[in-house]
Amino acid sequence: MARRKAKVGAAQKLTGYGILAVLGLIAVGLFIQQSRFNPAVIVAMRAPELTGRPQAVAGPAQAATAALIPEVEGFAPLAPTQSYGPETLSDKIDGKAELYLSAGFKEMSCRSFGLGDPGGAHVEVLLYDMGSAPNAFAVFSGQRRPGSPGSSLTPNAYATANALFFTQGQYYVEIVADRASAALHRSLEAYAKALLAKLPAAGETQDAAALFPEEGLVRETVRLCPTDTFCLEGLNNVFTGEYSLKGGKATAFIAVRDTLEQAQAEAKRYLDFLAANGYQKVQAPGSPGDLPVLVLDNSFEIVFVEGRTLAGVHDATSLAAALELAAQLRNALKGKP
Amino acid sequence: MKQPADGKKIQTRGLNRRDFLKRVGYASAVALGTCGLGLALYDPKGPAPAEGQKALTGLGDFSRRAMAVGQAKIAIIRGTDRAVMVERGVKALGGMEAFIGKGDRVLIKVNAAFATPASLGATTHPETLAAVAGLCFKAGAAQVLVTDNPINNPDSCFEITGLAAAARAAGARVIAPRPALFVPVSLPGGKLLQNWPVMAGAFTGVNKVMVVSPVKDHQRAGASMTLKNFYGFLGGRRNVFHQDINGIITELSQLLKPTLCVLDGTVSMMTNGPTGGSLSDLKDTGTMVVSTDPVAADAVGLELLGRTLADVPYILMAEHAGAGIADYRRLNPVLLNTSA
Structure with missing residues (x-):
């Protein structure tokens, strides 16, 4: 019986071989890719329980x-x-x-x-x-x-x-x-x-700058430090204000406490902290109430208690500036509870 | 009609119905056989990990292997045009061809942490990304990927910062974080990075890594530049690391050795970082740093912020951990001025 053979043209053959070649290349590519299997995926497939919690997603706006x-x-x-x-x-x-x-x-x-x-x-x-x-x-x-x-x-x-x-x-x-x-x-x-x-009405807003003596105060620098003021852990809720004075620059601080004892205890803790960090007492005749003045690298500190208020001068650039601001501050706080 | 060599008669004519069906049958059999073979070879569990391997130990060392003797490792470029500064800086380090070869797949880690416009300086500037991606392609990179894990709505972050548009324009592709990209990483000797989810999946097939970062103040870390940018590879509730921010950044410096770092201090966020918000938080500091050493790059950035190594402890800690050299002057930086 005569065997019939379909006629295949040269162009058809070429196309066929081309397709086979492309398929072969894809197969080779797959093998190469598989040989470089990403180790991250290997690990991901056997992921142990993560220490970190899942990705956070911003909550719906229900607040x-x-x-x-x-x-x-x-x-x-x-x-x-x-x-x-x-x-x-x-x-x-x-x-x-x-x-x-x-x-x-x-x-x-x-x-x-x-x-x-x-x-x-x-x-x-x-x-x-x-x-x-x-x-x-x-x-x-x-x-x-x-x-x-x-x-x-x-x-x-x-x-x-x-x-x-x-x-x-x-x-x-x-x-x-x-x-x-x-x-x-x-x-x-x-x-x-x-x-x-x-927004709900605010009521009367406390003017924090009014806590401080006015002379030399740079009003926009008045701040409330909620925690760890001046790097002292637990020294919280302290108002600070920066001054530009004749004798130099300095920062005043004020913290009203519930009791006199509390204010005194915090004053002592801050003084101990300064001493532990290398501050030394200096002779300062004329300091208000003979307050002790501490210094380290030309940075002067004065700490005192007036009523229930812990107050003082921080990082004054000169002894004169420290004394001037301490005197002002003491006067301003006198008579307050 | 032709006569074959074996004497059988072969009728040649066009493809008839029978031939067609036979061929379809053969092709189907081959296709089915191939599928069956694939199924037989398919291993749903994947290859076995190395013995004892439960987590990756890092993201890899992508640093340039061989550098010519005397080849500069860091360039500090003054100017205002980011593209020009990047180009000149890379050229000073031997040109992008020294780092990127033909067919390379490049991952660019940007800082896309916030969904804020580029003008506020809280993220990598799109012009800088475009310049780096463009140079990579010019040097022959087959693919450039851009990524970060900003956690909060990554799509918004990439779009609003202009980084997505810059990537698209340069021909690069943004890889947004998704759960499948995160795998646990345990840094050998690390105290913090143990079984922590890290975006290792973005590194699939990648053989070069660029880190492109802005210069910013950072409330917690003191400064956010190149090394802090690595933080964006972390997943999970990573804010727990804020309690030991210097420790985590030091460990992150061990996680990855990038091919090249570009630190953009054209405009720096001097205060209220890392978010900023006011244009008054920004300052024209007119400097671009191109460096193979992330620690050295950050040491330069620190000076732009007016800070010292004592103010930002993680830089020296990273140096001690072997991530680079904090005294960048020892690397004899190439100093350039594109304004001149």
């Missing part, structure tokens, strides 16, 4: 602060509001979270907006609930940008070229744009006012 972030005309939301608690705050602000956590942070909500046309400014609003007005002041003052003008928004408010920062009661607010212009600044202020209208 109370989420409801306080307003939608304002002209500000187009770019994403839903996100909220963070003490466990997840560092997922948003990384290493800065410790600053807030040490000051009593409760929760934070934030939202991004686009302002104007596409390609317009990007604005982010961050609203922190710090639990109390002093806590809010602590994080506000701890990050205050030197030289930035105050703002009339609230008693504790200032502006930089592209942002507004302020407190209202227990809340600390940042409204940050990615660029600077006068028109943009007006928009940020309008947004801030809308936000303030939604």
Whole structure:
């Protein structure tokens, strides 16, 4: 019987061989790839229980602060509001979270907006609930940008070229744009006012600068340090203010305690801490009340107690500046409980 | 009609139905056989790990093996144009061809930690990324990958910072973190990095690693530059390491030896880091550092922030751990000025 053979043209043959060659190359590639098997995948397949917990995910915006972030005309939301608690705050602000956590942070909500046309400014609003007005002041003052003008928004408010920062009661607010212009600044202020209208009334705000004698005080430097002031563990809730005096520069500090004994115990602990770090007593005739003065590398320290208040001078650049500020401070605190 | 050599008659004509069905049958049999062979060879468990291996011990040594005698290891470039500064710096170290070969797969670790625009200086600047990725491709890289683990909404972080757009424009691909990329790592001798999830999956097939970082103040660490950028390989609740930030950064310096580090101090975040927020936190410091040594690069960055090695302990700790040289002047840095 005659065997029939299909006619195969040269082009068909060539195509066939080409396809076979490609398949062969793919097979070779697979073998090479398999021989370089990623060790990470090997380990992943036999992963022991991880020490670290699973990836954090920003919580849904169920926090109370989420409801306080307003939608304002002209500000187009770019994403839903996100909220963070003490466990997840560092997922948003990384290493800065410790600053807030040490000051009593409760929760934070934030939202991004686009302002104007596409390609317009990007604005982010961050609203922190710090639990109390002093806590809010602590994080506000701890990050205050030197030289930035105050703002009339609230008693504790200032502006930089592209942002507004302020407190209202227990809340600390940042409204940050990615660029600077006068028109943009007006928009940020309008947004801030809308936000303030939604925040609970603050009541009377304590003027922290009023704690300090006025002469020589650089008002914007007044801060509340919530923990470990001057690197002394447990020296908490201390107000500080920087001075520029005739004799040099110095920092005053004030911490009101519940009892006289408590204030005295903390004063002793701080003096012991200074001595342990190499500070030495120096003769300082004329020091107010013959207070002891300690020095290390031309940095002068004076510590005293007045009523229930622990106070003193830190890091004065000269003995004269230290004595001048200590005298002022003592006078200001005299007669106070 | 042709007559074959064996005398059988063969009728030649076009492909008929019978031939077609036969060929389809043969092809199907071969395909099925191949699939069966694949199934027979398939090992769902994968290759066995080395004896006792439960976790990776590091991410690898991607440093350049052989450097010519006298070849500079660090260049400090003054100027304002990031692309020009990167190009000049890399050229001073022998050109990108000295680091990247044809067909290389390059991973670029950026700092995309925050979903904030580049103008706020909290992340790697997209221009710097574009310059580095462009030079890699020019030197023959087959693929350039860009990654970071910002934890919070990585897509937003890469998009808003402009890094995703810069990567796309340069032809690079962004690898966003996902659970499958993380595997446990235990650093030999490490106190903190034990069975900790690290984004090792991003290194699949990669044979060169670039670290491109901004210069920033950091509330906890003192400064965030190249070595702190390695933190972005960590998964899990990594904030627990903030309690020993110097210790963790020192251990991270042992985790990976990069091919090249680019530290962008064109604009530095001087205060309120690592997030910043105000343009007043930034300062024009007009400096780019290109270095094979991450410790030396960070030592230069530290000076831009006006700080000393005593202020940021992890740099000397990393040096003692063998990650590099903190006294960068010992490396005879090439000093360039692109403004001139």
